[in-house]
Amino acid sequence: MNQVDARGYSCPEPVLMTKNALKNGTPLVVLVDNETPLQNVRRFAANNGYQVTWKEVGEDYELTITK
Amino acid sequence: MSGLPKTADPNLLVGYDSSDDAAVYKVSDDVAMIQTVDFFPPVVDDPYTFGQIAATNALSDVYAMGGQPTLAMNLLAFPSCLPVEAVGDILAGGASKVVEAGAVIAGGHSIEDQEPKYGLCVTGLVHPSRILTNSGAKEGDILVLTKPLGTGILSTAAKAELLEEKAYKQMVELMTTLNKYAAQAVGPIALSACTDVTGFGLVGHVKEMAEGCGSTIELWAGKIPIVPKALELARDGIIPAGAYRNMDFTANDTLEDSAVPREVLDCLYDPQTAGGLLLSVPEGKLQELLTRLTDAGVPAAAVGAVVSRREKLVHIKP
Numbered sequence: 140m141n142q143v144d145a146r147g148y149s150c151p152e153p154v155l156m157t158k159n160a161l162k163n164g165t166p167l168v169v170l171v172d173n174e175t176p177l178q179n180v181r182r183f184a185a186n187n188g189y190q191v192t193w194k195e196v197g198e199d200y201e202l203t204i205t206k
Numbered sequence: 207m208s209g210l211p212k213t214a215d216p217n218l219l220v221g222y223d224s225s226d227d228a229a230v231y232k233v234s235d236d237v238a239m240i241q242t243v244d245f246f247p248p249v250v251d252d253p254y255t256f257g258q259i260a261a262t263n264a265l266s267d268v269y270a271m272g273g274q275p276t277l278a279m280n281l282l283a284f285p286s287c288l289p290v291e292a293v294g295d296i297l298a299g300g301a302s303k304v305v306e307a308g309a310v311i312a313g314g315h316s317i318e319d320q321e322p323k324y325g326l327c328v329t330g331l332v333h334p335s336r337i338l339t340n341s342g343a344k345e346g347d348i349l350v351l352t353k354p355l356g357t358g359i360l361s362t363a364a365k366a367e368l369l370e371e372k373a374y375k376q377m378v379e380l381m382t383t384l385n386k387y388a389a390q391a392v393g394p395i396a397l398s399a400c401t402d403v404t405g406f407g408l409v410g411h412v413k414e415m416a417e418g419c420g421s422t423i424e425l426w427a428g429k430i431p432i433v434p435k436a437l438e439l440a441r442d443g444i445i446p447a448g449a450y451r452n453m454d455f456t457a458n459d460t461l462e463d464s465a466v467p468r469e470v471l472d473c474l475y476d477p478q479t480a481g482g483l484l485l486s487v488p489e490g491k492l493q494e495l496l497t498r499l500t501d502a503g504v505p506a507a508a509v510g511a512v513v514s515r516r517e518k519l520v521h522i523k524p
Contacts, residue, residue, distance in 0.1 A: 151366045151444045175450050179443035182468070186441040 141165070145180075146172040146199055154183045161204070165189065169202040177202065219337060220271070225414055226340050227267040227401055230332070238334045242267035245281045245325020249361045249479055250378065253292040257299025259381040260324045263404065263480035265307050268330030269385040270402040270483060272338035275307045275330045280314025283323040296324050307386055340401035340411070341418025343486035347398050349415075349423065349510040350495060352388040353482025355408055355473050356436025357381055362446045363439050373435040380433070381480045388483045391502035395495050398488065403481035407452040408474045409520055411484060412510070413459050416519040424521045425474065425510040427466045432473045440469040440476075448477035459519040466524050474522065486512060 143160045145153035153176035157169050171177050177193060177200045184191045184204045193202040219238060220230040228242035244264040248256045261278075268275045280300060284293050293316075304311050309328070343349075360377040363369050369377065385402060399419065403411050408430070416423040439445075452475040462471060487495050492508060499506035513521075 150447060151362055151368070154443045155366060155368075173447075175445075175447040178450060179445055181443070182441065182445070182472075183443035186443075186469075 140168060142168045142170070144170045145176060146170050148176070150175055150179055154179050157183060157204070165204055165206045167204040169204065170199055171202070172199045219334065220339060227270040230271060230337055232334055236333060238332050238337060240268050240271045240273040240330035240332055241328075243281070243325065243327040245323050247321050247323050249381070250364060253295035254299035255378055255382070257296040257324060258303050259378070259480055261300035261303035261326055262382050262384055264326035264328050265303060265309070266385045266402045266404070266480055268328055269389040270338070270400055271330070271332060272336050272389075272400065273330035273332035275304070275309040275328050277329040278304045278309050278311050279327045280311060280316070281323070281325045281327060282314065282316040283319035283321070284316065285320055285322065286318055288322060296322070300324065300326060303382070303384060307384055338397055338400040339418070340399055340415050342399040343415050343419040343421065343423070343512045344398045344488070345421050345512050345514055346489055347486040347512040348489050348492045348508050349412070349512070350485040350487060350492070350499070350506050351403065351408070351430065351482055351509045352385065352485070352499060352504050352506045353380055353383065353403070354431035354433050354505065355403070355476055355478065355481070356433035357478050357481065358407075358446045358448060358476040359436040359439050359444060359473065360433060361479065363444050368439070368444065369435070376433060376435070385483050387502055388499060388504045388506070391498045391504055392485065392495065393498060395487065395491050395498070397485050399486040401484050403478045403484055405448065405477045406455065407449060407477050408484070409456050409460060409522070410452045410475070413456045413520050415484070415486065419512065420515060421512050422514065422516045422519055422521060423510055423512055424523055427470050427474065427522055428524055429507060430474065430509045431505060431507050432470065436473055436476065437469050440472040445472055446477060449475045452477060456520065461518040461521045463523050466522055471522065
């Protein structure tokens with residue numbers, strides 16, 4: 140599965156990494172480690188025609204982006 | 207700051223217990239001294255431009271209190287690996303804005319640090335009867351904002367080189383425009399309150415203004431000037447962490463109407479660097495104020511109103 144580990148990166152890097160990885164198609168799983176990239180990746184995906192779900196995994200967040 | 211002892215000096219007219227923009231100390235019946243300090247790490251790569259932005263931001267607090275800057279001291283931290291020319295450029299950029307403000311630089315202090323930081327300690331003067339605070343707003347007042355929002359989002363994009371030259375220039379223009387021109391244009395109009403829009407974002411500063419006067423403030427989202435590029439970036443999730451902190455900080459006191467688009471809300475929480483003044487003016491003086499500001503080239507807009515206290519301090523309407 141297409142996956143991006145954006146933990147440890149600060150904004151706007153996680154969004155740019157997500158945008159880049161989406162070129163390889165969906166579903167895409169994105170890992171982030173705080174709420175700012177969680178919200179930013181959600182906004183990016185939702186406003187660019189994707190569906191997003193997310194869940195907490197330990198202290199991190201896992202987003203799943205589908206078309 | 208709540209753990210610090212409060213000093214009881216009758217000449218301290220504005221202190222840190224009122225979350226205002228600067229301290230004000232009465233020197234005589236005719237003169238009060240405004241004192242403020244602000245510094246931060248680079249928001250742009252170019253050292254001269256960074257110096258200008260940091261100085262514009264530091265000087266702003268004096269204008270927000272109704273005063274005129276008179277004296278400034280540099281605060282500088284820089285790594286030894288940074289070329290000495292860059293240090294000179296930062297200071298020259300800052301000095302250019304101090305001169306434009308009509309003040310003088312009288313020295314300063316520098317230390318070595320891993321990350322560069324620059325700003326100013328500024329002293330200004332104001333007649334004690336002309337002091338403006340962020341707590342004097344009155345029901346029936348209209349709020350006027352003197353710069354469009356979006357610099358936090360734009361500088362986040364600039365760090366990742368996502369801004370084309372035109373948007374970058376517009377961002378720099380906003381962050382290097384002194385609030386001097388807006389303050390001067392106010393002229394004889396008696397404002398009820400004033401603050402400058404900086405790190406807490408528009409909603410954060412409006413919340414403090416509402417708290418200070420005990421009324422609710424309505425914001426008219428559709429009337430608030432926002433840089434179009436910032437709205438576009440917000441839709442793409444290029445939003446700084448500070449904007450989310452501002453949302454958390456104001457969440458319990460804010461009512462957001464569901465008709466306000468998410469990207470507009472995001473910009474209302476966006477932390478501003480060297481943002482505009484937020485003026486609270488009696489409605490009867492609004493037109494005169496807007497005319498004076500527009501004639502001075504200040505892009506001012508009426509963005510909200512002070513209304514009777516409701517459950518929430520801030521109500522964001524479409």
